[in-house]
Amino acid sequence: MNLLIVFKIAGRALARNTMRSALTMLGIIIGVGAVIAMVAVGQGAKAQVEAQIASIGSNLLMVFPGSTTQGGVHAGSGTVTTLTEEDSRAIKKELSSVWLSAPTVRTVAQVVSANQNWSTAVTGSTPAFFPIRDWSFESGSPFTQSDVDGATKTAVLGKTVANNLFGSRDPIGQIVRIRNVPFKVAGVLSPKGQSAMGQDQDDTVIIPFSTLQKRIMGVTNVGAILVSANSPLEAAVAQEQVRLLLRQRHHIPPGQDDDFTVRSMSDIAAAAEASSSVMTLLLGSIASVSLIVGGIGIMNIMLVSVTERTREIGIRMAVGARGRDILLQFLVEAVVLSLAGGILGVILGVVGSRIVSAFVHWPTIISLSSILLAFTFSIAIGVFFGLYPARRAASLDPIEALRYE
Amino acid sequence: MPPLIQTENLWKIYRTGEIELAALKGISLSVTRAEFIAIMGPSGSGKSTLMHILGCLDRPSRGRYLLDGVEIGGLKPNDLARIRNQKIGFVFQGFNLLHRTTAIENVELPILYDGLSVRERAARAGEALERVGLGDRRYHYPNQLSGGQQQRVAIARALVMRPQLILADEPTGNLDTRTSVEIMALFQELNRDGITIMVVTHEPDVARYASRIIAFRDGIIRSDRPVSRHTDAKEVLSKGLFESSKDARGEVP
Numbered sequence: 046m047n048l049l050i051v052f053k054i055a056g057r058a059l060a061r062n063t064m065r066s067a068l069t070m071l072g073i074i075i076g077v078g079a080v081i082a083m084v085a086v087g088q089g090a091k092a093q094v095e096a097q098i099a100s101i102g103s104n105l106l107m108v109f110p111g112s113t114t115q116g117g118v119h120a121g122s123g124t125v126t127t128l129t130e131e132d133s134r135a136i137k138k139e140l141s142s143v144w145l146s147a148p149t150v151r152t153v154a155q156v157v158s159a160n161q162n163w164s165t166a167v168t169g170s171t172p173a174f175f176p177i178r179d180w181s182f183e184s185g186s187p188f189t190q191s192d193v194d195g196a197t198k199t200a201v202l203g204k205t206v207a208n209n210l211f212g213s214r215d216p217i218g219q220i221v222r223i224r225n226v227p228f229k230v231a232g233v234l235s236p237k238g239q240s241a242m243g244q245d246q247d248d249t250v251i252i253p254f255s256t257l258q259k260r261i262m263g264v265t266n267v268g269a270i271l272v273s274a275n276s277p278l279e280a281a282v283a284q285e286q287v288r289l290l291l292r293q294r295h296h297i298p299p300g301q302d303d304d305f306t307v308r309s310m311s312d313i314a315a316a317a318e319a320s321s322s323v324m325t326l327l328l329g330s331i332a333s334v335s336l337i338v339g340g341i342g343i344m345n346i347m348l349v350s351v352t353e354r355t356r357e358i359g360i361r362m363a364v365g366a367r368g369r370d371i372l373l374q375f376l377v378e379a380v381v382l383s384l385a386g387g388i389l390g391v392i393l394g395v396v397g398s399r400i401v402s403a404f405v406h407w408p409t410i411i412s413l414s415s416i417l418l419a420f421t422f423s424i425a426i427g428v429f430f431g432l433y434p435a436r437r438a439a440s441l442d443p444i445e446a447l448r449y450e
Numbered sequence: 451m452p453p454l455i456q457t458e459n460l461w462k463i464y465r466t467g468e469i470e471l472a473a474l475k476g477i478s479l480s481v482t483r484a485e486f487i488a489i490m491g492p493s494g495s496g497k498s499t500l501m502h503i504l505g506c507l508d509r510p511s512r513g514r515y516l517l518d519g520v521e522i523g524g525l526k527p528n529d530l531a532r533i534r535n536q537k538i539g540f541v542f543q544g545f546n547l548l549h550r551t552t553a554i555e556n557v558e559l560p561i562l563y564d565g566l567s568v569r570e571r572a573a574r575a576g577e578a579l580e581r582v583g584l585g586d587r588r589y590h591y592p593n594q595l596s597g598g599q600q601q602r603v604a605i606a607r608a609l610v611m612r613p614q615l616i617l618a619d620e621p622t623g624n625l626d627t628r629t630s631v632e633i634m635a636l637f638q639e640l641n642r643d644g645i646t647i648m649v650v651t652h653e654p655d656v657a658r659y660a661s662r663i664i665a666f667r668d669g670i671i672r673s674d675r676p677v678s679r680h681t682d683a684k685e686v687l688s689k690g691l692f693e694s695s696k697d698a699r700g701e702v703p
């Protein structure tokens with residue numbers, strides 16, 4: 046029998062029960078839509094993390110005080126004060142694989158201009174901080190090493206802080222007060238936008254390391270050391286060299302744990318990627334459950350349909366339909382149902398992810414492969430769940446089917 | 451040339467729970483080509499059972515059935531489907547048309563399972579509808595047709611594959627006398643073209659249009675005789691001689 050005719054007959058049979066067909070398809074529509082939207086959200090998150098990490102630079106290393114596994118318990122960064130400014134200087138001076146190194150310390154403080162105030166993260170560091178973070182200036186200039194040496198009251202503002210304190214006025218040369226200590230604004234950073242975690246990276250103030258330690262916080266420790274390897278290729282070497290150097294400097298005997306942690310961007314990237322892959326997989330599999338439920342719905346309706354149309358099957362058999370003609374007819378009906386559901390589901394998924402992007406501001410990526418997968422999956426579901434009812438129809442005895450009331 | 455239908459000692463035993471019921475008890479029958487047979491008998495005597503077996507819709511419990519020289523007993527379901535499609539046209543008392551399907555599409559149904567081209571299919575179905583006098587009702591749905599017209603569509607469907615045999619189980623059971631005679635006229639016409647016709651009926655008035663009458667009782671053939679005086683249904687129609695007891699009852703002339 047001509048396949049085109051089979052499709053025509055199937056389409057017509059489904060059109061006769063519009064409401065029922067639509068409700069049956071709904072399971073597949075929601076399932077496919079959910080798979081596509083969920084995978085789009087997962088992929089979007091993953092791509093954003095990747096882009097973010099790429100923009101930070103894969104030659105970046107971060108050294109935190111405290112081991113990640115001290116007695117099996119993670120000690121939060123900053124709770125241990127094992128790193129010093131000297132460590133940072135030694136890393137830069139003694140390691141051939143290292144290009145730049147900068148100590149940092151952070152706090153949150155109220156920053157006040159003549160008539161505005163703003164609460165923001167204040168980071169103390171050295172001039173090397175800016176090239177390490179690959180952060181250029183929109184106006185003005187960074188503070189210098191002599192500012193760090195002299196602990197001068199010089200500040201560099203992130204774009205968000207500059208906007209909030211000065212609006213359209215030029216902040217360069219103006220005075221801002223950080224915890225009541227007056228600072229002269231030397232420069233404004235170019236905007237970087239949101240981070241992978243959704244934080245505004247431009248909501249920050251950078252001041253000389255020593256000034257923050259002595260004049261504002263009254264501490265002597267280092268929060269973290271940022272290290273930039275000569276190239277991404279040398280990052281792994283630099284990571285190991287930093288570790289060995291610090292162990293030596295901290296006089297850690299062999300066999301004892303490090304009292305610091307060196308993390309490379311690729312570690313962080315791998316962790317972030319792994320977690321977003323897990324998320325994609327999790328969301329995807331939850332969504333596929335609804336696809337399977339949709340498939341069971343199709344099977345249910347097809348079984349009802351076979352029973353209802355027993356007489357029709359008998360008539361078709363009486364005029365010469367073979368078992369396989371009947372099988373094909375019902376199988377194609379199931380596949381048409383699931384395929385139509387799949388197409389509508391793809392549309393729903395695409396529109397749904399757009400809406401998520403527009404309203405929740407999550408990036409979403411709709412990949413062709415997830416659409417193709419959803420299609421193949423919905424056809425497979427139609428065949429899988431349609432086969433049993435279709436076989437039941439095909440195995441009917443002609444005379445029994447004709448007698449059926 | 452072998453007879454078109456040859457049965458030897460056909461039995462059909464129905465088993466419902468513990469009870470066994472023999473609907474056919476050894477039917478031996480031979481039908482040559484271009485015969486027109488009426489099968490009569492009281493209700494429950496096994497007429498439909500025999501028709502279903504002859505139509506390859508059902509299988510006998512015992513005995514042999516040769517159709518056109520082919521032993522049916524050894525055939526697989528697909529071969530039986532092929533025979534139903536190619537050699538036999540079946541007409542039912544209740545018409546058995548697909549509802550919500552136009553007349554022409556109902557007639558096309560057997561052709562669908564034969565794999566003829568689209569154009570040939572439409573042409574043949576149209577021809578068959580013309581033949582039963584419904585050329586102008588192609589796109590009517592069964593519920594837009596009278597009982598007689600529906601039965602004509604069913605007959606068109608039965609003859610569209612140009613079968614050798616048409617089996618009709620009480621085709622006029624649901625129709626009035628005039629329409630019944632019209633249907634019999636149609637069968638007579640098809641019979642003249644060489645198609646073998648077997649019609650089950652309760653009405654002697656209908657049976658007289660056949661050339662041979664087989665009477666059943668309790669699953670056996672009680673009598674089998676040729677009709678001596680041939681009646682032409684067309685002639686009866688043109689002379690208005692069809693008034694019978696069936697219509698006269700309760701009707702004002």
Ligand SMILES: Nc1ncnc2c1ncn2[C@@H]1O[C@H](COP(=O)(O)OP(=O)(O)OP(=O)(O)O)[C@@H](O)[C@H]1O
Nearest residue numbers: 464465466471473492493494495496497498499500
């Ligand atoms: N599927 C079945 N299961 C059990 N018994 C059956 C079945 N079909 C028919 N019978 C029995 O077989 C016998 C013959 O039935 P059949 O339908 O052939 O009679 P019939 O001559 O066509 O009667 P009618 O004139 O009323 O149509 C009946 O006694 C009937 O009860």
Ligand SMILES: [Mg+2]
Nearest residue numbers: 497498499619
């Ligand atoms: Mg009967």
